[in-house]
Amino acid sequence: MGERFELQTADAAGRIGELTVPRAGVTVETPTLLPVINPHLDTIAPRRLADEFGAEALITNAYIFHGSEDYRERAIDEGLHDLLDFPGAIMTDSGSFQLAEYGKIDVTTEEILQFQFDIGSDIATPVDIPTEPGVSRETAEAELETTQERLELAASIDTGDMLVSAPVQGSTHSDLRERAGAHAAETGLDVFPIGAVVPLLNEYRYADVVDAVAAAKRGLGPAAPVHLFGAGHPMMFALAAALGCDLFDSAAYAIYARDDRYLTVRGTRHLDDLDHLPCSCPICVDHGAAGLRDLPDDRRETALAAHNLHVSFAEIRRIKAAIREGSLLELVDERARSHPAMLDGYRALLAHADQLEREDPSSKGTFFVTSAESARRPEVVRHHDRLDRLSVPDALFLTEGPDPPSDEYDDVWRVVPPFGPVPSALSRTYPLTAEVPTRPDRAALEAAARGVSRLVDAHPETSFGLAHRGWPPAIIESLPDELALFDGES
Ligand SMILES: [Zn+2]
Numbered sequence: 001m002g003e004r005f006e007l008q009t010a011d012a013a014g015r016i017g018e019l020t021v022p023r024a025g026v027t028v029e030t031p032t033l034l035p036v037i038n039p040h041l042d043t044i045a046p047r048r049l050a051d052e053f054g055a056e057a058l059i060t061n062a063y064i065f066h067g068s069e070d071y072r073e074r075a076i077d078e079g080l081h082d083l084l085d086f087p088g089a090i091m092t093d094s095g096s097f098q099l100a101e102y103g104k105i106d107v108t109t110e111e112i113l114q115f116q117f118d119i120g121s122d123i124a125t126p127v128d129i130p131t132e133p134g135v136s137r138e139t140a141e142a143e144l145e146t147t148q149e150r151l152e153l154a155a156s157i158d159t160g161d162m163l164v165s166a167p168v169q170g171s172t173h174s175d176l177r178e179r180a181g182a183h184a185a186e187t188g189l190d191v192f193p194i195g196a197v198v199p200l201l202n203e204y205r206y207a208d209v210v211d212a213v214a215a216a217k218r219g220l221g222p223a224a225p226v227h228l229f230g231a232g233h234p235m236m237f238a239l240a241a242a243l244g245c246d247l248f249d250s251a252a253y254a255i256y257a258r259d260d261r262y263l264t265v266r267g268t269r270h271l272d273d274l275d276h277l278p279c280s281c282p283i284c285v286d287h288g289a290a291g292l293r294d295l296p297d298d299r300r301e302t303a304l305a306a307h308n309l310h311v312s313f314a315e316i317r318r319i320k321a322a323i324r325e326g327s328l329l330e331l332v333d334e335r336a337r338s339h340p341a342m343l344d345g346y347r348a349l350l351a352h353a354d355q356l357e358r359e360d361p362s363s364k365g366t367f368f369v370t371s372a373e374s375a376r377r378p379e380v381v382r383h384h385d386r387l388d389r390l391s392v393p394d395a396l397f398l399t400e401g402p403d404p405p406s407d408e409y410d411d412v413w414r415v416v417p418p419f420g421p422v423p424s425a426l427s428r429t430y431p432l433t434a435e436v437p438t439r440p441d442r443a444a445l446e447a448a449a450r451g452v453s454r455l456v457d458a459h460p461e462t463s464f465g466l467a468h469r470g471w472p473p474a475i476i477e478s479l480p481d482e483l484a485l486f487d488g489e490s
Contacts, residue, residue: 004163004190005225005246011328012378013217013244013359016320019191019225021089022161024081024122026056028089030225031241033316034059035309036232036251037084039071043254043305046086053309056088059249062116062124063095066107079120091123091249092116096130096167096195109150110157117162123191126154128167130196133208140171148183155187163190165227171196172208174215181219191225191247192216198230206236206345213243214352222359234265234315235338238331239345241319243352244359250312257304263311266338271304281310326364333371350376357382367434372443375418379431383419384451388458390423398452399467402488409465417444420451442472449475456480 009016017030035049037060049055065075075083080090094112095105107115109126116124128147131140151166166189170176177194184192194216200209213228220226225246231237232250240248256263260271264278271293277284283306287295292303322328336346349356350373357378367379374380393410400415414422417440422432436444449471456464457480466479470489479485 005223007222009323010359010361011323011326011364012242012332012356013222014241014319014323014328015222015244015246015359016323017225017246019246021057021122021163023120023163024089026087026089028056029320030246031237031316031319032056032247033237033312034091034247034249035253036060036249037086038251038254039064039068039084041254043257043302044309046084049309050087052306053313055313057091057123057247058084058086058088059091059093060084061095062092062112062119062121063098063105063107065119066095066112066115075119081120089122090120091165091191092119092121092125094125094127096125096128109153113154113157113159113164117159121162123163123165124159125165125167125193126150128169128195130167131169131171132196133172133199133205135171137173137176140169140173140176143171144169144176144180148180151184151187151189155189165189165191165193167193167195167229168216168220169195170212170215172200172212174211177212177215178219181216181221181224183219185220185224191227192220193227193229193247194245195229197228201231201233201236204339204341206239206341207348209236210239210243210345210348210352213240213245214349214355217244218355232312233268234263234312235267235335235342236345237312237315238319238322238328238335239342239349241323242328242332242349242356248316250309253308253312254305257301257308260300260304262304263308265311265315265335271300279307279311281307281314283307283310326361327368329377330368330370333373336373346373347376353378353381363430367431369418369434369436369444372441375441375443375447379434380418380447383431384447384454387421387451387455390455392455392459392462394461395463395465397465397467398455400469400488402467402486404465404467405486415448415452415466415468418447418451420448421455442475445471445475446478449478452483453478453480456483 004020006018007015019028034057037058065071098105129143131143147169166184168180168184170180197209227247228240228245232252262269274289277289283303322331336343360378395409397404397409397412398415398421416422465484467486467488
């Protein structure tokens with residue numbers, strides 16, 4: 001780990017990175033999406049994934065090749081790259097999914113790792129135990145122990161320049177996820193999938209996904225490349241990227257297409273319900289909704305799969321652009337409006353603002369305050385922490401606008417919701433250059449009041465005055481008693 005994954009630009013805990021995959025001779029820019037290829041179903045040919053969609057990596061299941069009379073020998077003889085005709089990096093899964101679905105598989109970790117090596121996989125996976133959400137602590141702990149033994153075994157096997165992934169399990173027990181992350185990082189393996197979140201995604205439990213990922217990341221540390229295994233809907237890529245997930249895989253593009261389901265970044269629509277297509281990919285522009293519906297079944301499935309991939313890759317590009325620009329949390333905020341469960345996911349993310357704050361760059365593009373949730377962003381938390389350390393004069397007037405009532409104050413600082421007090425010297429520095437609405441909501445006023453309280457409490461020797469614009473009584477009551485108050489509205 002470490003030398004193969006290089007972090008470049010960060011925003012919140014999200015980042016652009018470069019993962020070097022030596023066996024494939026390629027470097028993959030993350031965040032990236034690995035389309036899932038099932039050799040038995042050729043929805044979209046791997047060559048087309050690379051040429052038309054810009055896929056730098058794909059994922060397929062070594063266990064399917066292992067168990068297939070048609071493909072087993074061909075995969076060994078030709079190698080996956082030639083057999084699939086794909087020039088990028090090929091990651092293989094091991095059959096853990098089949099283990100979770102059917103309760104047993106007939107290979108060991110040594111066998112399946114050797115098989116993945118023999119067929120030319122670039123990133124292999126040991127057979128871990130995907131532990132379902134909500135199981136007892138005893139079960140989660142026992143299964144985690146088995147997974148960890150297999151990861152240690154995998155780390156002890158010479159796999160040449162093939163990278164090997166170390167899945168992080170632990171179910172919905174945050175402390176186990178964190179411990180599993182720390183253990184996985186210690187194995188020295190290369191890529192870190194966060195496993196068994198699919199049942200949570202299927203039930204729209206995005207807040208629980210966020211908590212599981214945040215816990216795993218605490219254990220893994222920022223240097224580890226993280227794969228959110230099975231999260232293939234573009235609606236949640238931005239949220240997951242903001243937590244520091246680097247790799248996504250999508251089987252959804254093909255599975256959804258089979259049922260005439262049309263992916264958008266705001267959720268899934270059924271083709272029958274669409275008169276107008278909210279997308280400008282070549283498929284949507286060429287066919288239109290009616291044209292797509294009129295296609296024969298097999299062509300419609302391929303066309304929908306292609307649209308689904310276009311919209312997924314476009315979202316990955318949008319996320320990268322947002323990270324470069326420093327607006328990833330604004331993008332997450334937008335995506336959170338697509339479904340109440342997504343809003344729960346975003347709020348869960350902001351509940352980890354302290355954790356995000358450690359990775360978040362101290363300066364980036366202008367912060368746009370666009371929602372009540374903005375008041376809980378890491379930048380606001382950081383500003384409040386900084387208030388404790390600022391030096392203040394003997395008498396300081398804080399104001400949302402009105403001038404001090406007398407000349408007894410040595411200095412005047414603006415109060416800007418949601419940040420609270422803004423010293424003049426810092427007003428041109430990030431995040432205090434933020435664009436804020438002129439009509440702050442209650443969450444912003446509460447955050448501003450918390451900032452005022454932090455400053456007053458940290459400087460008991462100073463006498464403070466505050467001129468606010470009609471703050472509600474409950475917020476006023478939360479302020480320290482020693483503060484002299486002036487209501488600028490009355
Ligand atoms: Zn489209």
